[in-house]
Amino acid sequence: MRRRRPAVWNHGQAMKFASRTRQTPDLPGTSGTARVDRRARALLARLAPGDVAVIDLLDLDRATAQALVDSRVVAVLNASSMISGRYPNLGPQVLADAGVLMVDQLGPTLFTSVKDGEKVRVDGETVHAGEGRVLSGRLLGADRVRELTDDARSGLSHQLESFTHNSTEFLRREQDLLLHGQGVPVPRTKIADRPVVVVVPGRDYVEELAAVRRFVAEQRPVLVGVDRGADAIRSARLRPDIVVVSANAGDDELPEPKTLKSARDVILRVDRGANRNAGERFTKLGVTPLLFESTATTEDAALILADAQHASVIVGVGMHATLDEFLDRQRAGLASTYLTRLKVGPRLVDATAVPTLYSGRVRPRHLLAVVVAGAVALAAAIGTTPVGQEWADALTGQLSDLLDQLQGMFQ
Known part of the structure; x- marks a missing residue:
């Protein structure tokens, strides 16, 4: 009986076989490289398109959200609440409009379970990290963000009271600057x-x-x-x-x-x-x-x-x-x-x-157009009067004589 040559002797076939064994079926959800940092400003400098931003920021503001969108992240994982209900913050709506996946309320274990630079997969409210680590949070879609934002408007009165207190303190510290420019x-x-x-x-x-x-x-x-x-x-x-x-x-x-x-x-x-x-x-x-x-x-x-x-x-x-x-x-x-x-x-x-x-400065061509339009209007008005008709007839006669003289010169 003829023995088969071992597959490892044919390197091309061996490589193809090995690549087939490494293939895994596509898993549901969104995957990307995790970039982890509690400081949002420091994290923004490290983000690349396709990354998953891992943050700990209560009530995501518009400026940070827009920076995340500009970095082209595919998902944002937040240990805290994107919308706590204290006031209608604008950040989550920016992410929702850009189609960025959001999962919040993942808790402090988010930073111990997800390592910077590792691949993570987000499937609904579940976050899958390496070595079987799984976390669950709250999925925020566009409708959910809109609903939570509307509910948060009821917390404006408390924020306005805090705002009034902060304004008084700032004025006390900076009164010489604001009032006298010192x-x-x-x-x-x-x-x-x-x-x-x-x-x-x-x-x-x-x-x-x-x-x-x-x-x-x-x-x-x-x-x-x-x-x-x-x-x-x-x-x-x-x-x-x-x-x-x-x-x-x-x-x-x-x-x-x-x-x-x-x-x-x-x-x-x-x-x-x-x-x-x-x-x-x-x-x-x-x-x-x-x-x-x-x-x-x-x-x-x-x-x-x-x-x-x-x-x-x-x-x-x-x-x-x-x-x-x-x-x-x-x-x-x-x-x-x-x-x-x-x-x-x-x-x-x-x-x-x-x-x-602001409509811009008046340019010379604008003045010239006004002068020409005025001259045409004035000429038309004079032409309708008896004197104007006499001037027109005299001018026509002079032009006719001039044309006759020119014609005679050329002949």
């Missing part, structure tokens, strides 16, 4: 009696900056970039005059070094009582910032700066101040934003209103 640095850029455009990396800020491009080109305003908003100014082929950044910002939140070096002034907002060496990392880049000591947010510091230097008008790009967005911020800066808006209110204009309110 402590505001004086930049080299001249702001007095000039329009100022403040670009904040908020919702739709790139589109809003493009919408005011005509205003920028014709009015030549002072361009102020806040954090990554300064990069948006450079991306629009413009140069930021002033860049305002926070000493507490992470590297992923700061503008690029080229942007910082291109600005005429760099303002560094530091907390009151902070170390005076907070600007060392900027000095290493060849940038010497002006210190702005305040507990206000970075974008509010930019507004206070423009107002203290007597800007003629302040156009806010990426800034929105609806009640829901105020409450969605979940930070001490809530009072800062509210009181700053009251301070700069007479000068502040939202960028979305500029295309409606």
Whole structure:
């Protein structure tokens, strides 16, 4: 009987056989690489398309949610509640609109069960991690998010009371700054009696900056970039005059070094009582910032700066101040934003209103068109009078004689 040659002698067949044995049937759900970090800001810098973000954030806000969508994650796993019911936060709706899978209320064991960099599979409310680890949470679809958001509106009264208290405390700390402008640095850029455009990396800020491009080109305003908003100014082929950044910002939140070096002034907002060496990392880049000591947010510091230097008008790009967005911020800066808006209110204009309110300068061609139209109208009016008819007949006769003379010359 003829013996068969062992399969391992034929390497091509052996490789094919091995690959078939490794194949497994497709499992239900959504799979991806887990990226784990309790600090949402640190996690955003490490995310790649197709990842599964693992966070621990109570009441997901809009800004973080939009950053997750921009990172193109396929799912978000939250140890806490996406919507706790305290107020109608906007983050879950952003994820739902983008089609991102959400499972929350997974508990503190989420961070011990899911390891950073390992493959996880999300099937409904169940999360499958390596070595048979299984967790269960609450699946949030679009309908469920809408329902929970509507129910959360009943918690607004408590949030408004807390908001009032925080505003009083902020005013007590910053009354000299808000009322008298004490402590505001004086930049080299001249702001007095000039329009100022403040670009904040908020919702739709790139589109809003493009919408005011005509205003920028014709009015030549002072361009102020806040954090990554300064990069948006450079991306629009413009140069930021002033860049305002926070000493507490992470590297992923700061503008690029080229942007910082291109600005005429760099303002560094530091907390009151902070170390005076907070600007060392900027000095290493060849940038010497002006210190702005305040507990206000970075974008509010930019507004206070423009107002203290007597800007003629302040156009806010990426800034929105609806009640829901105020409450969605979940930070001490809530009072800062509210009181700053009251301070700069007479000068502040939202960028979305500029295309409606601003029609542009009057150009020479516009004046010429008006003159020509007026001359035609005047000629038509005179032509209807007896004197005008006599002038028309005389002009016609002169033109006829001129044509006869020209014709005779050529003949």
